[in-house]
Amino acid sequence: MMARTTVNDKQAGATAAPAPSPEGDDVKVDIEVEGDEKPEQAADAQQDEAQAVEAEVIEPETSDDADEQARVEAAIKAGEAAAEADIKSEADALRAERDELAKKLADVEGDIEAAKAEAASAADRLSRLQADWENYRRRTERDRVTERERACEGLVKDLLPAIDDLERAISHAQATAEGNEVAQQLADGVSAVHEKVVSVLEKQGVEVIDPAGQPFDPQDHQAVGRVENADEYDETVADVYQKGYRLGGKVVRPAMVTVTYGGAKRPAEAPEGDAESK
Template sequence: MSDEKKPVDDTVQSPTEAAATSPPDGVGVEQLKAMISALQSDLDKRIDDLAGKQDQYLRAVAETENVRRRLEREKEDTAKYAIAKFAKDILSVGDNFQRAIAAVPMDAVESDPALKALLDGVVLAERDYKSALERHGVRVIDPVGQPFNPHHHQAVMEQEDTGVPAGTVLQVYQVGYLLDDRCLRPAMVVVSRGGPKAGKPGDAPQEAPQDKPQSDA
């Protein structure tokens, strides 16, 4: 008998490895591929569904945050402008103060101490009235000499004046009022025309051109 050992065949699988790599009994290779493909398709579908639900969740969170911010902004505006209606109702009181002061002739005040005392009382009352409005955010619009602002002013007429830029407020017939940044009542004004074109706010003033020194020939 020969003592030579036969080479070991490395390709021979153990029973455990063969069971792990071989399809189950009664299942062909093609059937196994079909099962794997079906499982992969189901997994891809579930991943897509999960991505869609995550997108819906993020959109819902963003929409909720927008609603919260909008409600907070509306709440702030309500608190800020709560007195708007009341303020509009009492603006005529200030108009009456101004009419009363303007109706008193200055020469009559100087010759009548009682009239002067009465006028001083009306002026003091008007000052207190304006102070009370300012404490609640209501400010007077008295824009004489300022550029016309269609958001805060109402032009009742135009007047020729070449000495000021066109669109300058020359006279105020009736003062206006602002509540913080909201216009309660526009000021009724007279606006200039015929003058130079007014520059835009923030434009730097243009310097007059200077003669350049001539170089020696």
């Protein structure tokens, strides 16, 4: 405001003129001498003064804009700093959460591995237990069969003399049954009883050894005599004096037989595989 007042004062001073006097021409000359400036120069001076005043007036306003700009920039920087701090805080929280989840995942993976190891151990124990059970079952079954065979073997040994008596009675009755109907009926009856007894024994796994005409086998046969016969292969069973019995692959009693000699040697039997291939 003071600048504007100065301009007006100057303008007033510049445009002011002494009061008119009766001598008009002298006034004109006095103005030219007193001002010592041309009208164009005066206008230029006034314009320069106005620009200077305007510069003085605008200068405070420019300073206020600079302060405002500085405040805006400071606010922007503060906002950016606050945003950066928030982002950093959120990033730290996310990292902490990530680390916690990674730790939990590691713990879970450890638990999974431990569970897998325990499951593998349990499966191994189960496999061993099943194998032990299977072995026990087989051993028990084998023992049961063995006990049954032993019991049956004792029974067979006790029955064999009676079976031998039945066979001798059948042979004697058949020898004297010619023309005697009663003797024939007796022989048929005794033969039926003998067949029933042998059938019961066969159901229990007993096998009759009756090797007449077969090669002599010292494991199943007991030779009680030799018979010369050139028509048969050497060491062939000629007669069976007493039948043998086998139970479960075990010979309960060998057959009592006579063996031939004097004949040709029996040819070696080909293996089963070679016989099938031929």
